[in-house]
Amino acid sequence: MARIEGFRVKNFRALRDVTLGKLWNLQKVDALTAMTVVIGKNGVGKSSLFDAFGFLADCLRSGVEEACDLRGRGGFQRLRSQGQEGAIEIEVYYKEDGDARPITYELAVNADTAGRPYVQRERLRQRRKGQKRGRPFSFLILNDGKGVAWRNSGLGHQFRENEGPQEVSQLIAAIQSGSAAEEGSQTEVVELEDRRKLAIATLGSLKQHPRISAFRRFIEGWYLSYFTPDAARSMPLAGPQKHLNMHGDNLGNVVQFMQREHPDKFDAILSRIAARIPGIGRIDTEKTADGRLLLRFNDQGFRDPFYSQQMSDGTLKVFAYLLLLEDPAPPPLLCVEEPENGLYHKLLDALAQEFRGHATGKKGGSQIFITTHQPYFVDALSPKEVWILSKDGNGFCSVRRASDDSTVANMVAEGLPLGGLWYSDYLDAR
Ligand SMILES: Nc1ncnc2c1ncn2[C@@H]1O[C@H](COP(=O)(O)OP(=O)(O)OP(=O)(O)O)[C@@H](O)[C@H]1O
Ligand SMILES: [Mg+2]
Known part of the structure; x- marks a missing residue:
């Protein structure tokens, strides 16, 4: 399963320039772990980080103009860090699978003179086989909607000596000066009709660009949880569905799908939920006369079942998380904001273990990104998994990895729980 080893966000709300993990030009730090948890006080930028993932996914799906307005983002001017003139930039450093050479994707979104957002720059790059140092080679690069893509940017593609980045920069210079750009035998000139759409959306649907397509599929598969218990209480039309949607409705x-297609996994979920929430026995569905689905919970203490409309928020939430984690085809990235809300504090340690077990599982579970306020949740984490966001005097955020603080790392090595250290102000006292 693909893994993000690091990412950088610039000029996005309070995140003027924040990097988590490894980048192509930042190789001496450790890559992100399979589960990454971001903590910090109110207003330090946790939701902004979470939304940076959502913004990138929305840019791919809907184009950058719509993405700036979606989910209450309020448009480009509100989204860009106040007082900054540059573009909103996002960089993702990721690997398709364990042995693959990492790929860097860079996106810069800016506004034109009329204030309309557009894609200013987009680039995908990867080191050549055997290349350990130096700049990775671009296999897709666009400035202001014009640029170059490598033909057959397939796996194992070898660049010819004279087809390094110099040719790319000459091509781009030619395109931008309006003179005819000559395509090389392995390069293809690309010009997008709509500067609000990402090139990876357009080229990523073409078979001749497998690396671009793989990256497009990777982002398309991200799952950002906007679960609300009330959504889970709605009564959808009957019909099995493979994946839980973002709101959980x-x-x-x-x-229905799990019971029919994966009864063993479903039974395992039931016994896990029974171990965590008193009274819960069987969970199943009932179809109403008008074809809607009722979710039915059988409480061991009562003769008649309860329906999801009557179930507690926490029960619905734990159940939804367990279903997500047992998805037979899990998303490559799973982002959850404050999973602790509404859950009993003694469940949080187990929940953190469930998330980690999934992320590090042999079957290749999702990479997980979580924000939290809860020391009990953090107690179950190792310092490498935890990032602390804080705000500097100018109102912008900075981020540190808990394991980079040797005092913290030593205290955890001696057996002190990380959440306790956080509670005692060792992590974000300032
Ligand atoms: N365009 C912007 N430029 C600079 N700062 C901004 C911008 N937009 C929002 N902010 C600031 O970013 C802060 C971070 O908000 P965010 O919602 O990410 O915090 P949070 O860590 O999730 O907080 P909470 O724990 O309360 O949920 C806001 O409080 C606001 O002050
Ligand atoms: Mg928040």
Whole structure:
């Protein structure tokens, strides 16, 4: 399964320039772990980081103009860090699978003179086989909608001596000066009709660009959880569905699917939920006369079942998380904001273990990104998994990895729980 080893966000709300993990030009730090947890006080930028993932996914799906307005983002001017003139930039450093050479994707979104957002720069690059140092070679590069893509940017592609980045920069210079750009035998001139759309959306749907397509599929597969218990109480039309949607309002459909296609996994979920929440026995669905689905919880103490409308918020949430983690085809990246909300504090340690077990599992689970306020959740984490966001005097955020603080790392090595250290102000006292 693909893994993000690091990412950088610039000029996005309070995140003027924040890097987590490894980048192509930042190789001496450790890559992100399979589960990454961001903590910090109110207003330090946790939701902004979470939304940076959502913004990139929305840019791919809907184009940058719409992405700036979606999910209450309020448009480009509100989204860009106040007082900054440059573009909003996002860089993702990722690997397709364990042995693959890492790929860097860079996106810069800016506004034109009329204030309309557009894609200013986009680039995908990867080191050549055997290349350990130096700049990776670009296999897709666009400035202001014009640029170059490598033909057959397939796996194992070898660049010819004279087809290094110099040829790319000459081509781009030619395109931008309006003179005819000559395509090389392995390069293809690209010009997008709509500067609000990402090139990876357009070229990523073409078979001749497998690396671009793989990256497009990777982002398309991201799952950002906007789960609300009330959404899970809605009554969807019957019909099995493979994946839980972002709000969780198809919980019943996923139960139908799991019961039918993966009864063993579903039974395992039931016994896990029974171990965590008192009284819960069987969970199943009932179809109403008008074809809607009722989610039915059988409480061991009562003769008649309860329906999701009557179930507690925490029960619905734990159930939804367990279903997500048992998805037979999990998303490459799973982002959850404050999973602790509404859950009993003694469940949080187990929940953190569930998330980690999934992320590090042999079957190749999702990489997980979590924000939290809860020391009990953090108690179950190792310092490498935890990033602390804080705000500097100018109102912008900076981020540190808990393991980079030797005092913290030593205290955890001696057996002190990380959440306790956080509570005692060792992590973000300032
Ligand atoms: N365009 C912007 N430029 C600079 N700062 C901004 C911008 N937009 C929002 N902010 C600031 O960013 C802060 C971070 O908000 P965010 O929602 O990411 O914090 P959070 O860590 O999730 O907080 P909480 O724990 O309360 O949920 C806001 O409080 C606001 O002050
Ligand atoms: Mg928040």
